[in-house]
Amino acid sequence: MKIAILSGKGGTGKTTLATNLFKTRNQGILIDADVEEPNSHLFLKPLIMERITIKKGYPVVNAETCTLCGACGDFCRYNAILPTKKKVLVYPELCHDCGGCQLVCPADAIQYQNRTIGNVFYGKMESGLSVAYGDLLVGEVSGVPIIENLREMTDKEPLVFIDSPPGTACSTVAAVEGVDYAIIATEPTPFGVSDMKLVVEMLRNFSIEMGVVINKAGLGDQEVYEYCEEENLTILAEIPFSKAYAKCYASGGMLSDEFPEFREKMEQILDQIIKD
Ligand code: SF4
Ligand code: SF4
16 A cells, blocks of 8 residues: 655645654555655664665757757757757756657757766665655756656555655656555645645545645644535544644654654554555
8 A cells, every 4th residue: 555645835744744654553665755855764764775876868969960950849848958040958957858859850869868866765764664765966856757766666565655745746746646545734724725725636636535634733723624624535633733742853753752642643544544
């Protein structure tokens, strides 16, 4: 079973939820697909055993054979290749490595070269549980190839927890595609609700079953509860705001180790999702 933990925006407790659910269940693998800002490993503290460099292709144009016909630029949806009157400009960091410009080039003037865009790290916790995370290099726009590599790593795992990127961009889509269940971490504020609506819409487009965990319950207003009722969304748990929780998180601690009542909440969520 693959369970994604995601949120409309950062800072809603997504990683806390993902790491503590994983540690409470004490089974499977956790992958941190939030490759722009991975931090699950800071809490789970795996011993890194393997590092994989992730590369992505980009087009290189042979000026000798290029006729400056413009077909590659017309094809590219990402403005990564731009024919001008004198030469073809290429912006490797915008390229999604789709291969299309080479296919449409009538002069066979395009070849591809690889460049490093980030890394995947794989390790084990003291308990033997596996953890993997991706790290996108600064300045790169798409972490999708890194997320795909992380997902391939979990193909044969019976239970996978995915700490997804926040929002609904391509990287989030890559992280949640094909998961069996999605947990949305949100908070009871108007911002929390508006960002969450987009996530719900995206998950419905993929027909992914979902539930909601409300963090910082007790602060804010009722809007998130009203929205969940209107949309028939299951509230899996409410986690109250606590200064002691915030302090533990800030020092890199695991709430499920320190607070029995928090661990019970994690068990309550897992019981609703995983049917043994
Ligand atoms: S499609 Fe090929 S020939 Fe035409 S501008 Fe691009 S690289 Fe040059
Ligand atoms: S490979 Fe695809 S994304 Fe990259 S420049 Fe060519 S058409 Fe654009």
